[in-house]
Amino acid sequence: MENYLDSLNPAQRAAVEYCDGPQLVIAGAGSGKTRVLTMKIAYLLQHGYEPSDIIALTFTKKAATEMQNRIQELVGAGRARRLWMGTFHSLFSRILRREAERIGFPHDFTIYDQQDSRNLVKAIIKEMGLDDKQYKPNSIQAIISNAKNNLVTPSMYMANRELIMYDQQARRPRTSEIYVNYWNRCQQAGAMDFDDLLLYTNILFRDHPDVLQFYQDYFKYVLVDEYQDTNRAQHMIVEQLSRQHRHLCVVGDDAQSIYSFRGANIRNILDLSKQIPDIKIFKLEQNYRSTQNIVDAANSLISKNREQIRKTIFSQKERGSLLRLSGSYSDLEEAYQVAQRIEALHKQEGFHYADCAVLYRTNAQSRTLEEALRKRGIEYRIFGGLSFYQRKEIKDVLAYLRLIINPADEESFKRVVNYPARGIGDTTVGKLVEAMRTTGTNLFEVCSDPVGHSVAVNRGTEKKLTDFAQMIRHFQELNQTLNAYELTSRVVIESCIKADLAGDTSIEAKSRRENVEELLTAIQTFVISGAEEGNEHTQLVDFLADVSLSGDVEPNEDENTNHDYVAMMTIHQAKGLEFQNVFIVGIEEDLLPSDMSIDEPNGVEEERRLFYVAITRAEQNCFLSYARSRFRNGQSKACRPSRFLKDIDQRFVQTLSSPTSSYGDGGFSTGGGTFGESRTVGTFSNSYRPEPQRPAEQPRRSVLDLNHPRKVATRPTDALSHETSITFGGHLLEKGTRIVHDRFGKGTITDLSGTADNARINVHFDTMGDKTLLLKFAKFTLDK
């Protein structure tokens, strides 16, 4: 602890020791950013600051947890715990709860996740009688989110000519009204969405100078991680909080700004030195993570971006292996190759599976990879996808809990009022909503006394409604005496959720039951750890607050759990992580860069940064791959290698294999290697040796006419007679004929059978093994 500063290089040390005013630390990939932040906090604690004086903001819960753990090691758990450390969303929701009544919210307001918020937007569009083709809920939600991230309230939106004009041109003139209604409905429901947490913090500070004054004074030191990912709302919070003491430490890397879709504004970091002229800039340029080849390759890529803070990232590690690029015919084959290489790394080079990560642009890509790994018996774990708390059965239980805490919560009410089924259908709920809108109360009030709110329902329905309200009230009473775990157990039983799931014999229902059990376990764990920290009576409200902002639960791991698995995740999720071996797959046009990004301003630059982030995750080996065809949205589509592959200086790349295209070529040529060679690649040479360029693709091959297979045989179709040859589409097929298949790549025909529509061939594919193809459907061409 005494000499921990000695472990830092001069640049890092300078950044840690400078505490005289605002500072900006530009921290290149792998430059020890987290280390500097944690050391700095330890340094501050050693120099007279109390833990509670310090607020340290991160973007992900994972980052917060990691930093918390590292600081615990330096200063002990007791002190570390008293730091204000966490995500923007979680820390400011805490402050908002404390100050809730100042901005007209109950202190136990609900937090709407994006699904809740989309449902509400959708409901409002419907209620307004608008066409949801014109007013797409997703787009409207994005517009509202964007407005909030830029601190534009509904009234400001209404008053903004530019926005209104834009909406008119986009043929959705009533967007601003939807925003107003959405805003009011959230308020009525006592609910905030993710963006509200930041926006209302700003509103709180704006409308209550005494509150701002208090926190400005309270936080003596403000630290922010990943500043390149802040949006305007976050930027303003930081700016205001640090205005008084001016002890601000902002860390970030403009080259790794990848969250603009969430409102992040790279200008926040690029322009910071203009906004705060006396801000002191520190640059961490030495990369401790990756080999020189990896760093150089990444640098050459990112240099193609226009706007960035100048810096020279370098590595003093060994030169290392070149990046290895391989192309394949299809996503299937790509996955196969990745699995094959991981196995080679494991068996031949002694790497653990846990040293390997497969990174992709979209979650949907994980399926194919998953299958390939499973076939080889390689352990893997997929991160992300839909989190535990987003599963239907979990959201159902949570909705009950949320409703108990905050009966005004509209989305939770709608979710469970008829689950399990109790005869309260859409029609009735529609009437309740109507009454809610006219009387200005919330759904639960209306439900408790439908007739009093002049809802036209019959006796039976009225009873169903009041019974439901009564049940929720009963749970509220239980919540006074029971802890969160005990209460939830009762809720699951008395709401009949348990019975409903038990009555379902399907396989999925079994896993739902297990998930509900797991939720109960998670709650109990929460209660127990709460007790350990001195909270005798852990409240349900605490659990819910925790859940809604905490991406996912860690699966319970004991000593029986296997820890040696390949990590599979999106590139976004990989940020901040590092692996010995990184596989970046699907480096194709329309995927990386994503086709969604291409017409966005600066969209392609952001995608390039994303690729940069992916490459810089690798310590030793970085494998790049693309496929020529890929299943997307249910059908196979031709793909071209990404433009970004050309952005990397080819001196740092070795081409392992590239498929000869069975489609027209996209004009990309890396040369080198035939498909057949790819199976022999198992050793990884460390030589620094650019591949010689070879002539590009061979001419286009003819494709059999798939829609109109010609009848070739005239004999009656005797079942699967063996044939020595079959003519098909004007070509002669016989044993030994080489073919190129759309998805399986190259192979040799080993057997032929059947005739006419029933004709089929057995093929041994070079990498994909033996397959039987029905000629009528198979998509292949002759090789040569």
Added chain:
DNA sequence: TAGGATAACTTTTTT
């Protein structure tokens, strides 16, 4: 109103 069957749509990334 419930539940099944068909149609439609989706897909960028996450707090």
Added chain:
DNA sequence: AGTTATCCTA
């Protein structure tokens, strides 16, 4: 491909 929305029937 897979999920979700909508429609239709009982």
